[in-house]
Amino acid sequence: MDSFPWLTVLWAVPLAGALVTTFAPKGLLAKQVALVASLLTLAVGVVLATQFDKDGSGFQLEETHTWIKAFGVHYALGLDGLGLLLVLLTVVLVPIVLLAGWNDSPLDECKPWFAWALALEALSLAVFVATDVFLFYVVFEATLIPAYFLIGGFGRSRRGAAALKFLMFQLGGGLVLLGSVIGLYVVSAQQGSPSYLFGDVQDLDISTNAGRWLFAGFFIAFAVKAPLFPLHTWLADTTEQATPPTSVLLVCVLDKIGTFGMLRFCLGLFPEASDWATPVVVVLALISIVYGAFLAIAQDDILRLIGLTSLSHFGFITLGIFVFTTEGANGSILYMVNHGIATAALFLIAGFLIKRRGTTLMSQMGGLEKVQPVIAGLFLVAALATAGLPGLSQFVSEILVLISAFDYRWYVGAIAVTAIVLAAIYMLWAYQKMFTGPNPDSLQVEVEAGGDGVADLGRREIGVLVPLMLALVLFGFYPGPLLDVSNPFSEELLQHTGVNDDGPQVPAEASSEGGQ
């Protein structure tokens, strides 16, 4: 514990950045401060990655201090493989998002967006490293405040209503979780000194019945967050109204907390109840996968479409978690990272395009391929990654989840696999509607007149997308490093759940399969 508190620094840097940004003078300086803070956070994240021993077990770099003694609450942080991957995803995405949203609002009104974005980053990072259930709950709920202001303050005309809907869903789920968190204290206090430390809670002797109720509270909160059918209705409304960079923060970082929580808390604390609930959860996940894909196909608004593809993908992630195999868990963890990258790319490119065309409706675009070839090309890559094309990163995770799904019950796998076809439909169709086809005459006129509406990506925008594109390709061919980090976590988790992990395959092999 006398070592340097890296994990505290991890969330303190962006939080300090948010405060400094708030008090900085309006204008360019505030934005620059925010960007520097996010880059510093990235540096801290890299340091963490170097300090992390990927073969070690349990939590690393732990810090534990008593916080509220009467409640048995500790300020306890720790990092495991799952946490590390999500921390890295977050610290990489935030600078990209800040740069992508650099000119989204006028110079004298943009300050709050940058400050709230950093605050959201700080709290999300705290969520990923919290090892005390109460602390986790506190930061889990606290993330909603910056998110609310990001959605409500910036975006399209009906953003106020969208932000309220978002917050009501999230807080509703959060309060259900509060019930379970309190329940844990009651159980803990009955068995001696109350404590919320993850390890202590894991050692509690929770009766089957109580465990199932507590599990339900946790799961509902995470299902709202992730989101899963039928608690997903806030998702498309939110992504439609928020600015695309905000959506990236929400879908690619914040929503990961849902599936993160399922792995860490549902499986980690209530293995028996998780096993008991598996049939229901798998059905919900399958509905999400297929229904989300169909909804996406039906959309005309590109931002709604991208939001709904995530519903389908979160279905996959949940499915991978609840089939109780090491590959499934690994696949899900990889999926979280890859989905974050691919969806971020999609949202940002769509955002750039919308800014140029002044519409979000695909039916009002068309023929843009010849006018804006770079946008079209990059969008196609991101779309194909989302659709699970081999060679791009999402394929690896999707195949791992599907293998485990077939392994669990063949028909579960069969239903899930349809989503690959559906994904191809919604992504390629979107591409077709936006970029191919004859140029409308009006577009031709615009091209002749020149102007921003038909310009291709600028340097800043390409610079933002390059790291995402590289990651898509790199992790598509070489997912090894990710698997190396996630595998020890998955094995430990599955061992703890004690549910039969039949057909044990060494995931490193699976990874090389993916790479070939």
Added chain:
Amino acid sequence: MDFTKPTIEYAQLWPMLVVFGVACVGVLVEGFVPRERRYVTQAGLAVAGLVVALAGSIYVGMDLSKLKSGGDVVARGKIAVEGTLAVDGPSIFVWSLVLVFAIAGVLLFAERRLEAGVSAFAGQAAALPGTEAERDASTRGLDHTEVYPLLMFAVGGMMLFPTANDLLTMFVALEVLSLPLYLLCGLARRRRLLSQEAALKYFLLGAFSSAFFLYGVALTYGFAGSMEFTDINEAVHNDTSNHVLLLIGMGMLAVGLLFKVGAVPFHAWTPDVYQGAPTAVTAFMAACTKIAAFGAMLRLFYVAFGADRWDWQPMLWIIAIITMLVGSILAVVQTDMKRMLAYSSVAHTGFLLTGLLGVQAASALGPDEITSLQAVLFYLATYGPAVVATFAIVTLVRDAGGEATAFSKWAGIGRRSPWVAGAFGFLLLSMAGIPLTGGFVGKWAVFEVAFAAGAWPVVVVAIIASVISVFFYVRVIRLMFFAELTAESAAVTRPSLLTSVTIAVCVLLTLLLGVVPGPVLDLAGNAGSFIR
């Protein structure tokens, strides 16, 4: 017949006597000090008296004798004045809270910058609204400085109320705290008819509920043959006859107390009175009355009727459930800030009752588990600053007609005054129970004790009510920050240091109680249980 002089424990009671003494001096000041010097004298005297009393309470509290059982301190304190008062840990805790928020109340009362040099109280309450006499009082810049002694008397009553250890003293305290409040409610400088209507409503309903209380006192005396809580407790243990008398008496006593805290179905006065009263009075009343009344209620139910909790717990289950639901649902449809806050305070009463009914036998508690008393006291500590500061901020948002409390006038004020609106939003989030605010920790505590006592249906309803209440709180935040400024929008007036300091301190307290609740929680825990 021998007459023995009663012993009065001045060493323990002097903080309360200071408050009453200063109140009496305040009355003399009205008579003898020239008008132009009264404002400074009265306000200064009140603050000084309250600060001395607060320091005294802390001093007395540190010096309380400890009652031990099995090596652990289970309670601390002393029965005083021949058994009519109990100065123990919980009552000192309640004293301190009441005094802190009373100081905040005096500071808000003394604010004169918002009304351009006069206070928010009527120039001459006796002058009928709209008459020549009223205009005359207003042009001469008259001020009612009697509000300070009135406040002091109310504070004295609020200190006596939770300390009362027999039913008669409790009734006297109830009246002492209520009568000045009725008057204060009717003293608004603007919208005087509304204010007077509020005062009359409050008085009539309050008198009605006092009658219930008194009848309950009589019936309980009939059952137990004594007014003292200890004897009533004894009687509940031993006497199996006349159970009906006990139940009716207990119910009637509960009516009187539930009226004071504004629990459904005795809440009907709350919105009207909160809206009509001068906002500074509302702030003081909303915080301090609730704190004192819950202190008294805790003592009555835990000490006098503790052995009979199987009878009153179901009643409180129902009251708590409907209070939370009615309060939060009706708050949703309000369009006036003060009325919305009034209904939200009804909902908070429900949350507090949830903690109150979470009492269990000491043997049923885990070794380090928090007690229901601790939870309720802590909730009161978090609720006080939030409610005082929200009403204080309401006094700042004004247009030509004085305070602008209609929602439509709050549209977009966050764009013009981000700091004030931000503070208001933060306080609302605390009331909604969002983490990192005091309100969250308080909610956690009361939900936990109810849960542990097996009242999970109440907790489920409490969670549902919390979700509903988030809706109306967040709607206000949306209105302030995301709505466009309109021609109707009110402006945030710059107050004097008195109001700004009150708001700043209360906001800071709300934040501190959310981030480091440990010290206050431990204080509430160390208060120990009630002495009997």
